[in-house]
Amino acid sequence: MASVTGSSASIISSSLKQPNQAFTRMSTVNSVSLSISGNVFPSLRLRSAPSHFRVSCAAKPETVDKVCTIVRKQLALPAESAVTGESKFAALGADSLDTVEIVMGLEEEFGISVEEESAQTIATVQDAADLIEKLIEKK
Amino acid sequence: MFPYMRGASFTMKLHCFDKKFFNSSPLLVPVQPPSRTETHFWYVLPDEVKSEALLRKYRELLPQCEEKKVDSMRGDELRKGALLARALVRTTIARYQINTQVSPRSLEFTTNIHGKPEVRWHHSDDWLPPPLHFNISHTSSLVACGVTMDSPIGIDVEEKQRAIKNNVLSFVRRYFSRHEVEFLSSILDPAVQRQEFLKLWTLKEAYVKALGRGFSASPFNTFAIRFGPAKEGSFHLSGNSNSEACCKESEILVESLDSSTHDTSTWQFALLELAGSHYASICRRKDIAPEGKASVPMKLKVWKTIPLVEDKIVSGTDSAVIIGGLS
Numbered sequence: 001m002a003s004v005t006g007s008s009a010s011i012i013s014s015s016l017k018q019p020n021q022a023f024t025r026m027s028t029v030n031s032v033s034l035s036i037s038g039n040v041f042p043s044l045r046l047r048s049a050p051s052h053f054r055v056s057c058a059a060k061p062e063t064v065d066k067v068c069t070i071v072r073k074q075l076a077l078p079a080e081s082a083v084t085g086e087s088k089f090a091a092l093g094a095d096s097l098d099t100v101e102i103v104m105g106l107e108e109e110f111g112i113s114v115e116e117e118s119a120q121t122i123a124t125v126q127d128a129a130d131l132i133e134k135l136i137e138k139k
Numbered sequence: 140m141f142p143y144m145r146g147a148s149f150t151m152k153l154h155c156f157d158k159k160f161f162n163s164s165p166l167l168v169p170v171q172p173p174s175r176t177e178t179h180f181w182y183v184l185p186d187e188v189k190s191e192a193l194l195r196k197y198r199e200l201l202p203q204c205e206e207k208k209v210d211s212m213r214g215d216e217l218r219k220g221a222l223l224a225r226a227l228v229r230t231t232i233a234r235y236q237i238n239t240q241v242s243p244r245s246l247e248f249t250t251n252i253h254g255k256p257e258v259r260w261h262h263s264d265d266w267l268p269p270p271l272h273f274n275i276s277h278t279s280s281l282v283a284c285g286v287t288m289d290s291p292i293g294i295d296v297e298e299k300q301r302a303i304k305n306n307v308l309s310f311v312r313r314y315f316s317r318h319e320v321e322f323l324s325s326i327l328d329p330a331v332q333r334q335e336f337l338k339l340w341t342l343k344e345a346y347v348k349a350l351g352r353g354f355s356a357s358p359f360n361t362f363a364i365r366f367g368p369a370k371e372g373s374f375h376l377s378g379n380s381n382s383e384a385c386c387k388e389s390e391i392l393v394e395s396l397d398s399s400t401h402d403t404s405t406w407q408f409a410l411l412e413l414a415g416s417h418y419a420s421i422c423r424r425k426d427i428a429p430e431g432k433a434s435v436p437m438k439l440k441v442w443k444t445i446p447l448v449e450d451k452i453v454s455g456t457d458s459a460v461i462i463g464g465l466s
Contacts, residue, residue, distance in 0.1 A: 074304050081213065093217045095278065096344055096354075097297065101304050104313060116355040 059085075059129035067129045070105045074098055085126035106132060112139070166447050167243070172235040172271060173288045173440070175426045180294070180441045180459075181231050182283040182413060183223050185216075187445055194219065196447060197226035200243045216279060223282045223446075224275055230446040231284050232258060237269055255351040274348055281417050290424040293348025295341040296417050299334060307336050315339070316363035316396055334418075338463070339364055341420035342408055346393055349406065349422040361397040364408075366390070366463065391464040407437050410463035414443070421464075437464075 068083045075092055077083065083092065089099055103119050106112070106128060112135040122128045173179045188194065198206060201222075209221040229243035240261070249259040256275070260268030270289040276296045277283065285294040303310065307329075311320050319339055326332040342364045347357045367390030391408035409421040423437070441459040444450045453459045 087213075088211075091211050091213050091217075093213070093220075093279070096295075097301075097340060100314060101310070104305050104310060107313075116358045120353065120355045 059126065059133045063129040063133055064125060066109060067106065067125050067132070070109060071102055071125060074102045074105060083125065085124065085129065087125045088123055089125075090123070102128075110136060112136060166449075167230055167234055168450055169236050170234045172237070172269065173286055174438075175288050175290070177288070177438045177440060178292070178409070178421055178423055179231075179286040180283065180411075180419070180421065180439060181227060181286070181444050182281055182296075182419075182442070183227050183444055183446065184281055184414065185219055185223055186280065188219070188223060193445075193448065194222060197222050200229050201225055202244075220277055220279055220282060224277050224284075226446050227282055227284050227444070228273060228275055231286060231444075232271065232273060235271065235286075237271065238266065251351060253351055253353045253356070255348070276344075276348075276419075278417065281413065283413075283419060285421055285423075287423050290426065291349045291351055292421065292423045293345040293350070294419065294421050295344035295348065296413070296419045297337050297341050298417055299337065299412070300416070301337060303333060303336065307332055311336065314359045315343075316360050318363040318365065318394075338410060338418050338420075341418050342391060342410060342422070345408070345420035345422035346406065349424075361395065362403070363394045363396060365392045365394055367392050389463055408464040409437060409439055409461065411439075411441070412460040412462050413441075414458050418462075 064085045068087075071077075071087070071089070071092065071094075072081075072083055075094055075098060077092065081092075089102070094102065099119075099122075103114050103122070107114055110132050112132060114131065114135065118131055118135075122131060170179075198209075201209065205225050209218055209225065212218045212221045226243075228248075229246050232246055233241050233243040237260075247259040247261075248256050250256050256273075258268075258271065258273070262268065272287045272290060272292050273284055274292045274294045275282070275284050276294045278296055278298050278301075280298060281296050283294055283296050285292050308320070308324060311323055315323075323332055323336055323339070326335055343359050343362070346362065346364070347354060347359075350357055391410060393403045393406055393408070395403045405424050405427070407423055407425045411419045411421075413419050421439070425437075439454060439461070440452065441454040442450050443453045443458060
């Protein structure tokens with residue numbers, strides 16, 4: 001009994017760690033360049049599906065704030081420009097080079113390594129913060 | 140139908156003969172679609188578009204969902220850039236008059252399975268849409284659209300003076316291939332190094348966008364852009380690492396570093412300096428002549444445009460200087 005419970009727990013936790021496996025890959029870098037095509041990509045709808053995984057492990061406000069700071073600096077946003085967890089990188093004017101620079105800035109700030117597949121899934125500041133905490137936890 | 144004057148720049152302001160076009164787009168000069176060996180490149184400078192009335196006309200070209208996306212951009216400049224990108228692609232494709240039904244407003248767009256935008260043509264029994272491909276790129280100060288016939292295309296533009304927030308070598312060690320790291324490390328002048336980095340970045344972006352499979356399908360460290368020897372007769376700059384490292388008109392090649400790809404020898408690149416202020420890269424497939432002979436060099440035609448107002452061919456002028464590829 002105990003071993004059965006143990007194995008089902010590990011199945012659940014491993015699927016929590018990789019919620020994106022089942023979903024079509026959608027490039028964050030390309031989505032920045034392509035986001036103004038005006039189309040709702042099917043994979044964007046899919047991408048919002050894993051959010052129920054995130055509700056239970058949403059990032060701490062301090063992490064979100066740090067991400068906001070890095071994003072502001074990279075995009076040289078004016079002080080009045082509001083940047084919150086919901087802010088989309090594309091809508092803030094981040095192009096593909098900005099996005100990769102931001103990811104690199106986050107890697108250095110938090111001492112983590114973000115693989116391309118994970119980087120693709122980042123659309124908002126909150127996404128970045130959540131991913132960061134997940135990666136920190138894994139260390 | 141409409142003769143081109145290659146190499147000369149001139150302004151065409153013709154009233155469109157078609158009544159349908161007149162109602163939806165008063166000044167849209169028709170253009171012959173590119174041949175299989177041609178690449179068309181259109182760009183707009185947002186600073187040259189000042190008229191609110193014109194921006195409203197551009198808005199009228201968009202379906203509601205595109206307008207919403209434009210308005211979701213934060214700030215006037217970003218909204219304007221997004222609007223110009225949509226207006227540019229719609230007016231550009233409509234110019235080619237693929238059939239009489241097409242107008243900038245009537246065009247429909249969709250995406251391929253990886254999210255790359257493409258035109259959604261309406262098929263009918265007696266009409267097959269032509270294989271017209273396009274790709275868009277923009278910075279805050281320039282919006283561009285490349286068009287080809289029967290070849291995937293990717294383009295990328297960056298401001299020459301763009302600041303890199305991270306240390307360039309740290310960045311390329313993290314994301315680029317070893318060969319590219321070595322190439323950039325050999326450049327001692329930081330300003331030149333930054334410019335060569337940006338050129339490489341645009342070339343790599345253009346390649347990934349041409350592949351159309353998304354960033355993670357082709358991580359930047361799985362392929363290397365190399366500059367081949369300069370072609371005979373082309374201007375060759377000194378090999379001193381302190382000067383321009385990329386020879387004018389030298390061949391640009393891509394080499395795959397992992398097993399997953401793709402015949403890299405079929406891709407063709409061009410690197411341009413636009414309006415003196417931007418680097419632009421274009422990547423497309425070479426057109427292999429039916430007889431199987433060596434491929435024909437890419438012919439590039441560049442227009443500077445203000446959609447619905449004026450177009451100017453700038454290929455062969457100082458506004459569109461070829462600094463690599465096209466061999």
